[in-house]
Amino acid sequence: MLLPALTDFADRNDDFRVFVGTGFLVGVICALIAVATRGERPQFTQKLGFLLVTTVWLAACLIGSLPLYFSSVNVTFAGAFFESMSGLTTTGSTVISGLDTLPRGILLWRSLLQWLGGIGIIGMVLLILPSLQAGGLALFHMESSDKSDKVLPRVNQLTGGLIAAYVALTLMCAIAYTSLGMTFFDATNHAMTTMATGGYSTHDASMGYFDDNRILIASTVFMVLAALPFVVYVRAFLPRRFQLWRDPQILVFLVICAVLSFAIAVTRRIINDTPFGEALVSSTFNLVSVITTTGYASEDYTLWSNAAIGIFFLASFLGGCAGSTAGGIKANRLVVLYLVVRASFRRLVRPHAVIRLKYGNDDISAQTIQTVTIFFFLFFGTLLLGTVLLTMFGLDLITAFSGTLTALSNVGPGFGQIIGPAGNFSTLPDPALWVLSAAMLLGRLELVTVLILLFPSVWID
Amino acid sequence: MLLPALTDFADRNDDFRVFVGTGFLVGVICALIAVATRGERPQFTQKLGFLLVTTVWLAACLIGSLPLYFSSVNVTFAGAFFESMSGLTTTGSTVISGLDTLPRGILLWRSLLQWLGGIGIIGMVLLILPSLQAGGLALFHMESSDKSDKVLPRVNQLTGGLIAAYVALTLMCAIAYTSLGMTFFDATNHAMTTMATGGYSTHDASMGYFDDNRILIASTVFMVLAALPFVVYVRAFLPRRFQLWRDPQILVFLVICAVLSFAIAVTRRIINDTPFGEALVSSTFNLVSVITTTGYASEDYTLWSNAAIGIFFLASFLGGCAGSTAGGIKANRLVVLYLVVRASFRRLVRPHAVIRLKYGNDDISAQTIQTVTIFFFLFFGTLLLGTVLLTMFGLDLITAFSGTLTALSNVGPGFGQIIGPAGNFSTLPDPALWVLSAAMLLGRLELVTVLILLFPSVWID
Ligand SMILES: [K+]
Ligand SMILES: [K+]
Numbered sequence: 001m002l003l004p005a006l007t008d009f010a011d012r013n014d015d016f017r018v019f020v021g022t023g024f025l026v027g028v029i030c031a032l033i034a035v036a037t038r039g040e041r042p043q044f045t046q047k048l049g050f051l052l053v054t055t056v057w058l059a060a061c062l063i064g065s066l067p068l069y070f071s072s073v074n075v076t077f078a079g080a081f082f083e084s085m086s087g088l089t090t091t092g093s094t095v096i097s098g099l100d101t102l103p104r105g106i107l108l109w110r111s112l113l114q115w116l117g118g119i120g121i122i123g124m125v126l127l128i129l130p131s132l133q134a135g136g137l138a139l140f141h142m143e144s145s146d147k148s149d150k151v152l153p154r155v156n157q158l159t160g161g162l163i164a165a166y167v168a169l170t171l172m173c174a175i176a177y178t179s180l181g182m183t184f185f186d187a188t189n190h191a192m193t194t195m196a197t198g199g200y201s202t203h204d205a206s207m208g209y210f211d212d213n214r215i216l217i218a219s220t221v222f223m224v225l226a227a228l229p230f231v232v233y234v235r236a237f238l239p240r241r242f243q244l245w246r247d248p249q250i251l252v253f254l255v256i257c258a259v260l261s262f263a264i265a266v267t268r269r270i271i272n273d274t275p276f277g278e279a280l281v282s283s284t285f286n287l288v289s290v291i292t293t294t295g296y297a298s299e300d301y302t303l304w305s306n307a308a309i310g311i312f313f314l315a316s317f318l319g320g321c322a323g324s325t326a327g328g329i330k331a332n333r334l335v336v337l338y339l340v341v342r343a344s345f346r347r348l349v350r351p352h353a354v355i356r357l358k359y360g361n362d363d364i365s366a367q368t369i370q371t372v373t374i375f376f377f378l379f380f381g382t383l384l385l386g387t388v389l390l391t392m393f394g395l396d397l398i399t400a401f402s403g404t405l406t407a408l409s410n411v412g413p414g415f416g417q418i419i420g421p422a423g424n425f426s427t428l429p430d431p432a433l434w435v436l437s438a439a440m441l442l443g444r445l446e447l448v449t450v451l452i453l454l455f456p457s458v459w460i461d
Numbered sequence: 462m463l464l465p466a467l468t469d470f471a472d473r474n475d476d477f478r479v480f481v482g483t484g485f486l487v488g489v490i491c492a493l494i495a496v497a498t499r500g501e502r503p504q505f506t507q508k509l510g511f512l513l514v515t516t517v518w519l520a521a522c523l524i525g526s527l528p529l530y531f532s533s534v535n536v537t538f539a540g541a542f543f544e545s546m547s548g549l550t551t552t553g554s555t556v557i558s559g560l561d562t563l564p565r566g567i568l569l570w571r572s573l574l575q576w577l578g579g580i581g582i583i584g585m586v587l588l589i590l591p592s593l594q595a596g597g598l599a600l601f602h603m604e605s606s607d608k609s610d611k612v613l614p615r616v617n618q619l620t621g622g623l624i625a626a627y628v629a630l631t632l633m634c635a636i637a638y639t640s641l642g643m644t645f646f647d648a649t650n651h652a653m654t655t656m657a658t659g660g661y662s663t664h665d666a667s668m669g670y671f672d673d674n675r676i677l678i679a680s681t682v683f684m685v686l687a688a689l690p691f692v693v694y695v696r697a698f699l700p701r702r703f704q705l706w707r708d709p710q711i712l713v714f715l716v717i718c719a720v721l722s723f724a725i726a727v728t729r730r731i732i733n734d735t736p737f738g739e740a741l742v743s744s745t746f747n748l749v750s751v752i753t754t755t756g757y758a759s760e761d762y763t764l765w766s767n768a769a770i771g772i773f774f775l776a777s778f779l780g781g782c783a784g785s786t787a788g789g790i791k792a793n794r795l796v797v798l799y800l801v802v803r804a805s806f807r808r809l810v811r812p813h814a815v816i817r818l819k820y821g822n823d824d825i826s827a828q829t830i831q832t833v834t835i836f837f838f839l840f841f842g843t844l845l846l847g848t849v850l851l852t853m854f855g856l857d858l859i860t861a862f863s864g865t866l867t868a869l870s871n872v873g874p875g876f877g878q879i880i881g882p883a884g885n886f887s888t889l890p891d892p893a894l895w896v897l898s899a900a901m902l903l904g905r906l907e908l909v910t911v912l913i914l915l916f917p918s919v920w921i922d
Contacts, residue, residue, distance in 0.1 A: 310852025
């Protein structure tokens, strides 16, 4: 699966011979982890599993960074690693400026990293992470959306379905982009980074380069599709028990998108006097881009107004649906958090009432509540500590805070003069890039997978 | 208790006759609530309790705002209400500039509001809020620190002890300030706002006006004392079972203070080349001021470095100990959150281990965990929504975010050009002041007390 894409790519750019080698390495590593995860002895599953998942991502990022580091692009190793991590975690923050004049090989490499990272995270969340919970805390119960092993009895079928859906959607997206006037190269790259909710572009101006509302609308549609739980598409492929609205997070996510987009358009109508129709298209595109954690921009939306900035800031936390390529807190957790708060308010008023929490048709277990809760602590704790660390390397508060946030949520652009949608991460010092790389990995692997490794008692028997 | 102080005050400023009236009103309201809380029928306790507590605070703020609104100070009603709320919640954010030339009556009124708000919150958290949990969720279990009804069998004794401790510490603080060269008026005012961890000053330059390291050190000591759980002093008064270190939050709080102060001093030594000894005094004073949620400043610490800003930003979240006059997340919750995260990591690695959580010598109940968790959600949820609301009124992101934070945590100063330690809230539009007033009340009443009233199901039977 990896090699054809990589070969096709290497063909196109014979000056980067290192690509073939790295592509091969990635393939080997992937095979190794697949074997290792299967052959693992049961009693070692938990510790080894977390260690393996983290190691594989780190190794993949290392491999992904090599072509960038050895290429003609002027980046430090920290920069190359950051760029690769930003690709594979589908964050999309970049240290490279002057994308328009970059070798096409490098551009395609960046897009491929995101595309592979996208299917990688869907696969990992649905297939590998649930096995880590076996017999333990149902840590990723919500990620698997609804017992996928019931929906599709066999893992192979699910894997095949996911890949097919991902490829099909990417193709459809590429065709849509091409038909709307993008070159084949731009369409391919943007289709890959759209479906990965990655946000890497082949132009410094991102989607603004094309200056075409129809492209923005098409992109909006595919970003939303990419941020829905992918099990939906697999069910669509094998259409028994197909119930799109059974998963409450989908409705919640779509409603949040609609409300916030509308709110931004309204503020632009009032504050900037932008015609509402025009404002609605670009507001929806940029808001959907942030909330799906894609990170494209059609223009510098932080110039619209403080009110718009506030909404984009909120959207940077929220994220898409679990089981998709999107990051952030995610709509399923928002649903659970809301239900938990409501239940505890009710208990406070009616101490003797028996309250059962239901996520869709399923009861929410105490373990699920704990899992979501822990994620929330870790998210905000990491956000604050990351901010403090970055200020230690001289970053101002807004850059440090929004940088950590955008990395943890895998969004891409931050706020402020430096890393806002019109800026990039090229001026940040190397130590800051390392911190942000760590934050991207933490966010992508749902925090606990990595943080548990830092916890001493894990290593004591 | 209220009237002597108010009379003493009215004597001094015969031009403000409205003070006597308002003072009397506060007394009457306090008496009313005391009667109402006792005479309440059991089945109405929960709902009525939350409603009453919120109403009383709102009424007190309204009363407190009247002298400011009708005085010679040039403020809108929103400004006067904000100032009064900021006083009674011991936040200390101010819309008034030119404090040095203000009538002394107004200055004393502001200090008195904070001082009364300080003892009010200690009393409420220890005496009234636990009764709201009767038969229901142990929502304020942690706030009452350790079953105060066991430490002191009778509520009257506890109340008397708390007031005595509060008055005694305020007197000691005033004596310390006077002996270090403050005028009697300045010493009295600052002693009251120190023990309330309020932060109102009689000078625009805050504690920087006195330019005396000995005053900073004395102030630091008393701020720390004010941020410790007050039950400690009551136990000291009645010295059976006196164990200062039994409550783990005290040690955690002191260690955090020491580590962060030291860290700031180090960054100033490295970045600003400030001599370490000199840096340590002012770093400790300003950091303790923020973490105890007092909010004094000896200089504009946001000019020191981005690294210092990062640490002050973190400190704005943390807060002091529960059962004190301090706000913020509070050390007891930090302890519980840490234990919960650790336990869930352990469970993940050792699925079959039985893990009991202990806070000091006491088991942590599932209800306590839920209470702390809910607080955490509400805190960050309110913080984000408050930020978005404030940007709607035109505030920039850093002012909106740090303004909401500083209000929710009852700290006082925010970050950025406008509401930083060198600025004030006078330029904010009225709607923003209302939002911030609400945030201060929410933070002071531990969020749930107020938010539960906004929840429809509370009103449905
Ligand atoms: K992204
Ligand atoms: K304060």
